[in-house]
Amino acid sequence: MQHNLTRDELRQRLLEGGLKATHQRIVVFEAVMxxxxxxxxxxxxxxxxxxxxPTLSLGTVYKTLDTFVETGLIKRALSExxxxxxxxxxxxxxxxxCSKTRExxxxxxxELEQLLADFFSKxxxxxxxxxxxxxxxxxxxxxxxxxxxxxxxxx
Amino acid sequence: MQHNLTRDELRQRLLEGGLKATHQRIVVFEAVMxxxxxxxxxxxxxxxxxxxxPTLSLGTVYKTLDTFVETGLIKRALSExxxxxxxxxxxxxxxxxCSKTRExxxxxxxELEQLLADFFSKxxxxxxxxxxxxxxxxxxxxxxxxxxxxxxxxx
DNA sequence: ATACTAGATAAGAATGTTTCTTACTTAGGA
DNA sequence: TCCTAAGTAAGAAACATTCTTATCTAGTAT
Numbered sequence: 154m155q156h157n158l159t160r161d162e163l164r165q166r167l168l169e170g171g172l173k174a175t176h177q178r179i180v181v182f183e184a185v186m187x188x189x190x191x192x193x194x195x196x197x198x199x200x201x202x203x204x205x206x207p208t209l210s211l212g213t214v215y216k217t218l219d220t221f222v223e224t225g226l227i228k229r230a231l232s233e234x235x236x237x238x239x240x241x242x243x244x245x246x247x248x249x250x251c252s253k254t255r256e257x258x259x260x261x262x263x264e265l266e267q268l269l270a271d272f273f274s275k276x277x278x279x280x281x282x283x284x285x286x287x288x289x290x291x292x293x294x295x296x297x298x299x300x301x302x303x304x305x306x307x308x
Numbered sequence: 309m310q311h312n313l314t315r316d317e318l319r320q321r322l323l324e325g326g327l328k329a330t331h332q333r334i335v336v337f338e339a340v341m342x343x344x345x346x347x348x349x350x351x352x353x354x355x356x357x358x359x360x361x362p363t364l365s366l367g368t369v370y371k372t373l374d375t376f377v378e379t380g381l382i383k384r385a386l387s388e389x390x391x392x393x394x395x396x397x398x399x400x401x402x403x404x405x406c407s408k409t410r411e412x413x414x415x416x417x418x419e420l421e422q423l424l425a426d427f428f429s430k431x432x433x434x435x436x437x438x439x440x441x442x443x444x445x446x447x448x449x450x451x452x453x454x455x456x457x458x459x460x461x462x463x
Numbered sequence: 464a465t466a467c468t469a470g471a472t473a474a475g476a477a478t479g480t481t482t483c484t485t486a487c488t489t490a491g492g493a
Numbered sequence: 494t495c496c497t498a499a500g501t502a503a504g505a506a507a508c509a510t511t512c513t514t515a516t517c518t519a520g521t522a523t
Contacts, residue, residue, distance in 0.1 A: 173519055175471060196509080210473045215510065217471095231386040231444060235481085236509075249436060265427060269443070272423060279457040281404060284447040288424070289386060292438040302434040328490055330500060351480080365502045370481065372500095390510085391480075 158186070170224035180206055181217045185227055185241045192230045192238040192257040230257050231289060247288040249301055254294055258301045313341070325379035335361055336372045340382055340396045347385045347393040347412040385412050386444060402443040404456055409449055413456045 158166075163182055164174040172178060184198045191197070199214045218239050221227045230238040230248065234255055242259055245266055249258040269286055294301060313321075318337055319329040327333060339353045346352070354369045373394050376382045385393040385403060389410055397414050400421055404413040424441055449456060 168520095173470065175519070177472070194509095208473070210475090211509095212474080212511075213472055229388045231388055232390075233384045233386055235387075235390055235392040237390040249433075251436070252439070262431075268423060268427060272420060273445075275461050276417075277459045277461050278404075278445075279459065280450050280454045281406070281445075281456045281458075282448050282450055283445055284407070286443055286445045288441055288443050290428075290433075290436075290438055290441045292433075292436055292440070295435050295437055299435045301436045303436075304432045304434065306430050306432050328499065330490070332501065349480095363502070365504085366480095367482075367503075368501055 166226065170226055172220065172224060177206075177209060177213055178217055178220075180209070181214060182221065182226065185218070185221075185239055189241045190259065192240050194236055194238055198239070231287070232257070233291070245285065245287075247290075249290045249292075249303065251294045251301065252291060254297060256294065256301070260303050262303075321381065325381055327375065327379060332361075332364060332368055333372055333375075335364070336369060337376065337381065340373070340376075340394055344396045345414065347395050349391055349393055353394070386442075387412070388446070400440065400442075402445075404445045404447075404458065406449045406456065407446060409452060411449065411456070415458050417458075 160179055163179050167174040167178055167182070180202055181198060184201045185193065188197065188201060193201070195211065195215045195218055198218065199209070199211045202209055202214075218227070218237075222229055222239070225243065228240045228243055230240045231250075232238050232255075233250065233252065238257065240257075240259075244261060246259050246261045247265065249260060250256070251258075265288065269288070273283075273286065315334055318334050322329040322333055322337070335357055336353060339356045340348065343352065343356060348356070350366065350370045350373055353373065354364070354366045357364055357369070373382070373392075377384055377394070380398065383395045383398055385395040386405075387393050387410075388405065388407065393412060395412075395414075399416060401414050401416040402420065404415060405411070406413075420443065424443070428438070428441065
């Protein structure tokens, strides 16, 4: 359990979104935060919670995750391989996607955001109300057991 | 039929990829090209082809599309909503994704590619072999019946 | 504290999607 | 023309997602 919001804080955030703060919603929310960085599928969330919540049903997990996305509490991650992935990180950020392991790694980069914001201010979108943009790097991990990292070139 | 490759050219491209040029592969390839811009699902490809190819099976469509992706003849498009989408456009390009209609619109922008290439040359990726990057705009169509377009701001 | 009510949940059925299996067929090479 | 590796059809199987309905519960009013 590495999430850092108390249940009362979670309860608060659910209510702010106009959602009843039920036990199921609280634990599903916690699970997505606990699995942060994994961009879990509904099934993974379900398996994570099952031991401690044997009465929870998979259908509820699906529904709850989608409800959270609608409310903006979490986001859906883009994936190439089909299937739904969820992301506790609601900040503007980008993804590195490994085709081999299907891992999705977040990266935030203010410089990149600024670059893109500047760029799109020079473009006109007709008939489209833009909610956000993100950059997706696609490729393959070299060492499957080691982490992927992105760093600034030091010169 | 707005695709512009002859069957012999297609046959050629399949063979270059080390694939036997069977009738099924040729028509599936044509279908993805015909549906270019729609980023079709396997089911859509199947429905498109069924009238003229009543013996074609859905399983073959799935398998064939994946084979093409492996060979690099087509790409998979990223989607938020789960489910597989395929893209005949193998050029480097970006996508505009409408959450409302689930439409995916391609856009190519050399200036943007250059900007990103320059940017990533200033970043180091540890343990990741990058195959490509793309920008995804997410948002909603305003008029569902009209086209989405992106243009340069004229000053 | 208790009762009420809208909304949430469990459970599993229904539906939809993707993969797998097997026997049959075909493209391309000898 | 024959041979063989590879591809295909067909449907079963596995898997993923959504829907339905009866039951339950959080938050509210009493």
